[in-house]
Amino acid sequence: MQILPGGTATFLLLFGLFCGVFAIRSALRLNRVLRLVRHGEHAEGRCADRRTADRGPGTDRSHVTEYVFAFRTRDGRHIEFTDHAPGPFGFEVGRPVRVSYDPADPAKHATVAGPGAWGPVVIPAVFAVVLGAFAVGLLLGFAAMRGWL
Template identity: 75%
Template sequence: MDVLPGGTATFLLLFGAFLGAFAVRSGVRLFRVLRLVRHGERVEGRCSDRRVVDRGSGAENRYRTEYVFAFRTPDGREVEFTDHAPGPFGFEVGAPVRISFDPAAPERRATVAGPGAWGPVLMPTVFAVVLGLFSLGLLFASAAMRGWV
């Protein structure tokens, strides 16, 4: 008895589309970070906090370290934001960092990506490539099972 109409081919198609959506999401994140690194305004900031976030008892990796960065815009506003894993060793609280941000929305679009902190570029790249390849493989397998290729 098949749970889905079309059986395994439909499952592969749906799972491939699901992984593809995450690959596209990671690709969009990568594009935004690279755009900030290339065209954003740069200021000196600091790591203002490093905290451990409890993701709940059902999570595989229950605790995650989150880094909060702060900087002052040229017009004097103090902005704090969190960014993806800054690198393999992280930052100490108070450590100076180079921040790239969008002057139109510094609260929403800022990153520490750049020399010494390539984690915000590396992680979306890995996710986009790996999930994209898995997605393409699953979609190809689904098409092959239906006799389309």
């Protein structure tokens, strides 16, 4: 009994496209972070809070640690934000950090990536490269099964 029409070839195509979407999403995140680091405004900030968020029942890791960072923009606005994957060891509450942000929307586009905190760059880069390579391999396997290669 075949679950998918086309069998293995269809599985390779669908899973390859699925991995490709997440690779592109990670690459876009990496591009946004690098653009903020290179061209954004920079401010001195601090790690304002470390909290544990519940992911809900049925997950392998039911709790995840989130880091909240705070800084002041040049025009004096106080901004707090949560950055993705600040690093493998996290941050101490109160630790100073360099924040890069977009002055047009600092609450939505800010990161702590940079000297001393390369997690927001490394994590999306690893996901983009690994998932991208996996997606290419799956799609090449699909093309080979269809006789296109």
